[in-house]
Amino acid sequence: MSELKGACIIGQSGGPSSVINASAYGVIRTALDNGSITQVLGAEHGIKGVLNDRLFDMGLEDPAELELLKYTPSSALGSCRYKIADPDVDDTDYKRILEVFKKHNVRYFFYNGGNDSMDTCNKISKYMMKVGYECRVMGVPKTIDNDLFGTDHCPGFSSAAKYIATSCMEVYQDARVYDTGMVVVMEIMGRHAGWLTAAAALASNAGAGPDLIYVPEVDFDMDKFIADVKRVYAERGNCMVAVSEGIHYADGSFVSEAKTSATDGFGHAQLGGLAAMLADIVKRETGAKVRGIELSLLQRCGAHLASRTDYEESFMAGQAAVENAVAGLTDKMVGFECTREGGKYVCKTKLFDLKDVANTEKKLPLEWINADHNGITQGFIDYCLPLIQGETEMKKVDSLPRFARLKKILAK
């Protein structure tokens, strides 16, 4: 494969994570240091920044600030949720992207995101091949949801898992302090996959976590849930529950969106989410003191509690994307292949075809959900525990985070 000289673009897309910028930094740092790449451009708000020709010259940034990206949560370049059209139906966007690529002599395109982003990558890659414009395209995965096909796990998941497990352990201590019992419902992200909610089981495994865990891979049954909580509360005097935001009834309807006639005689949807709703139902059914806690955005931006394993792997994914692209590969997503034999965890990057990854969702394996559908088995603990290891090295000033401050100078 002959050397391909030109600029590269790095863009970020979808919901952010604690370590998505570590991946971006992996791309940026490696690309800046690579002789084949003539300019490193950061797209403002993902593919929208390409369409609008809003591209920052990353070479003009202070290297020390760039390095702080490793510990800066959320997408530093800005994100988007723009769904690109099917090029066979409407190729307007693609023509514009080609125009911008040509203007800046862009020969490398790195896109940092989840399922939809890999789809965007795949479509751009195909279009460029079709029109004969040489450009190597690499997906760099990111999703706290951990639902990307092929890869052992996704950058971002591990840090969110660590945040969830730690927070559950702390709340567990707090929620059983009085001589009267309490039922706590923790609401955790995951619309379709239960990976993040399963991470609450790491807290239980450490002796201070949920008694009951409900994930969206199996149908939710309100009567069984109430019976489960009543049983645990009667036996232990307290009960801690973790639920995925995406739990749903057998008919597929989300529990969070159900018109709960029980809670409101007029059938109004309740504000405040699933945790508050379930806590209210438990309160009426058991008379127990209750507390609904929604981890909300906190779980995906809690970089102060990031996993060192996660941010090192996230950086490694970005680095591998650049190295493989320069070596001639294209139309791939960087993923991880891991072994955990004998308790020894080894993680290596591996390339996956973008067409296989795009729009495929990987769910929590059913064998990691217990027979009662209210708990998580040891298999998941063995899978997840290595991922959360190691502490962050977040830079602080006055004991508060010092996030990266980019100049964001537009490329000429």
Next chain:
Amino acid sequence: MSELKGACIIGQSGGPSSVINASAYGVIRTALDNGSITQVLGAEHGIKGVLNDRLFDMGLEDPAELELLKYTPSSALGSCRYKIADPDVDDTDYKRILEVFKKHNVRYFFYNGGNDSMDTCNKISKYMMKVGYECRVMGVPKTIDNDLFGTDHCPGFSSAAKYIATSCMEVYQDARVYDTGMVVVMEIMGRHAGWLTAAAALASNAGAGPDLIYVPEVDFDMDKFIADVKRVYAERGNCMVAVSEGIHYADGSFVSEAKTSATDGFGHAQLGGLAAMLADIVKRETGAKVRGIELSLLQRCGAHLASRTDYEESFMAGQAAVENAVAGLTDKMVGFECTREGGKYVCKTKLFDLKDVANTEKKLPLEWINADHNGITQGFIDYCLPLIQGETEMKKVDSLPRFARLKKILAK
């Protein structure tokens, strides 16, 4: 003052904090090492443990486990919210306490809590003096609310403040990642005092925090709030708001409890708290994407993010309680006297009369609230920043917290 030999009791009361156990450890460790104290008893669930003669022999605990109390959130001995009667009206409880004190030859009583706990302390102290039973009583302060009279600040506040500031900084990064704007409402504890909510201003001071802050020391005006948010959102494209759970209208009614006819035509109180309610109102008024986040229990048990200053001072308060009691002092609360001259922070313990502390609430000074009643001034930053300094030394196993595991063996 002659030496007083006998057992001591340490009890914990009220809502827990990240460092209340650091104070308990300060008492326990110092008392175990003191020749005048013959036995160290931990009361199960505060004063209730005394009334029920449920007293743990702390000398039988593993010293290494006891030391882990420094980084274990929540009240390790168990807490209560038992309001003791006025002894002039009903002295049943006091007679029972005296009986238990005599049984174990208790000559030192240390009570670790907030306003109500200091009142309990004060009443017990007075009763023992009245009946001529020599027992030295010391209050060891604890409250994330920071509302105790006299002392510069309260153990527990600083760590909660650090959790709030850090979380606001991280959410700030997350909430402005898209090219479309968002309004985020952070709900922070504090029913009557705005200290904790003011701590969100530390995030703003560090360049990534709320644009607007509302505390309960001043009346809340919904129309002004909506106008404030609209203005900031129009100017900056995003808006982050921090509110105390205790904000109230001019007539004293809590905003959280208001029948919001605007949100529900049938006048039902909404579930899910204040953040969700305000976010919903903002959404209807501005059309912006909104998110309500309640920090809930997380802010008071987030020991992984504790302030080192806080847990060192909390330990010091427990230690000072024992040392002063053994030296002959009684009927006091240990507090802090601090200086911040020239940016140099010095904190020393100081004793306050229990009668002055009991049931008095210290509010956020009005000069630290801006003229518009929607922000916090530099005076508070200068006061609070020294308190959050230094990182926790929490022990971890497999990168998750390793909390103290006490044997809790009842004293004979």
